[in-house]
Amino acid sequence: MTREHLVTFDIDDYVDDIKETMSKIRHRDFPILDENGNYLGMVSRRNLMSMQKKQIILVDHNEKSQAVDNINEAEILEIIDHHRIGSLETISPVYFRNQPLGCTSTIIYQMFGEKNIEIPQHIAGLLLSAILSDTLMFRSPTCTQLDILAAEALAKIAKVDIETHAKNMFKAGSDFKNKTTEEIFYSDFKIFHTDEFDFGVAQISAMSREELDKVAEKLRPFLKEVLGEKRIDMVYVMLTDILEESSKVIFEGHDAGKILADAFEREENENGILLEGIISRKKQLIPTLMNAMAEKV
Numbered sequence: 001m002t003r004e005h006l007v008t009f010d011i012d013d014y015v016d017d018i019k020e021t022m023s024k025i026r027h028r029d030f031p032i033l034d035e036n037g038n039y040l041g042m043v044s045r046r047n048l049m050s051m052q053k054k055q056i057i058l059v060d061h062n063e064k065s066q067a068v069d070n071i072n073e074a075e076i077l078e079i080i081d082h083h084r085i086g087s088l089e090t091i092s093p094v095y096f097r098n099q100p101l102g103c104t105s106t107i108i109y110q111m112f113g114e115k116n117i118e119i120p121q122h123i124a125g126l127l128l129s130a131i132l133s134d135t136l137m138f139r140s141p142t143c144t145q146l147d148i149l150a151a152e153a154l155a156k157i158a159k160v161d162i163e164t165h166a167k168n169m170f171k172a173g174s175d176f177k178n179k180t181t182e183e184i185f186y187s188d189f190k191i192f193h194t195d196e197f198d199f200g201v202a203q204i205s206a207m208s209r210e211e212l213d214k215v216a217e218k219l220r221p222f223l224k225e226v227l228g229e230k231r232i233d234m235v236y237v238m239l240t241d242i243l244e245e246s247s248k249v250i251f252e253g254h255d256a257g258k259i260l261a262d263a264f265e266r267e268e269n270e271n272g273i274l275l276e277g278i279i280s281r282k283k284q285l286i287p288t289l290m291n292a293m294a295e296k297v
Helices: 015-024 044-049 104-114 121-134 147-156 161-173 181-188 209-229 257-266 283-296
Strands: 027-031 039-044 054-057 075-081 096-099 190-195 198-206 235-240 246-254 273-276
Touching: 015 044, 039 044, 054 273, 075 104, 104 147, 121 147, 121 161, 147 161, 161 283, 181 190, 181 198, 181 209, 190 246, 190 283, 198 209, 209 235, 209 246, 235 257, 235 283, 246 257, 257 273, 257 283
Parallel strands: 054 075, 075 096, 198 235
Antiparallel strands: 027 039, 190 198, 235 246, 246 273
């Protein structure tokens, strides 16, 4: 017995963080302490062997790079998504529901109906907001008739007018004054992979080009930080004007501007490239960029 140099763990420590320590020290049990340093109990090697993995359901994504950290340590039970099928692998078969719709919330709406579960008013409002956001109020080429019908049904449950709700929602989303550059950028950012390149694409939508131009000035210096932090080759930001149905794309990274310009047959411009009619990252920007990257190799 000893009073000094005790190896202890805190109640808030992650199992992954204590595994290495436990493997190096030949004790059978280790004390667990609370925030005040009081003894709560013991954890043993046997506990680690019998530990159950976290069970999770992936919603609106199916790629490892877009999932939570340490996804390999979790047990995936189900995937509900509307994106392309990515690189994620599961240990055992899972229920995988993937439909070519404008928004995953449309699938969730369908699932409520299939199970004959009544949708609460506040949940209906959230699902409706997601559909309006993902489809840019039905303007996106990813939008389907099913998305529109789901939105109309949800609006009745939520007791809101679709057009009024959408305008208020986009207006609130366009208020960047109280947000940091990091918050603006990471509000909707995803990483994608090809055989040769790793690249990220953020999308920011607003009701006016003037507001988006202000955001672009804030984001440009930050993009170099993103390249280093995320260890990617290129980064793009879609600054989407909802009313004009166009996107100006700014970028950083070697050949990022040339690849974008070649992909959409535009003049290369270091200040950004305007793409008329391009408002969908999933259906319009990503496939075209990936094709251009494949041709570059």
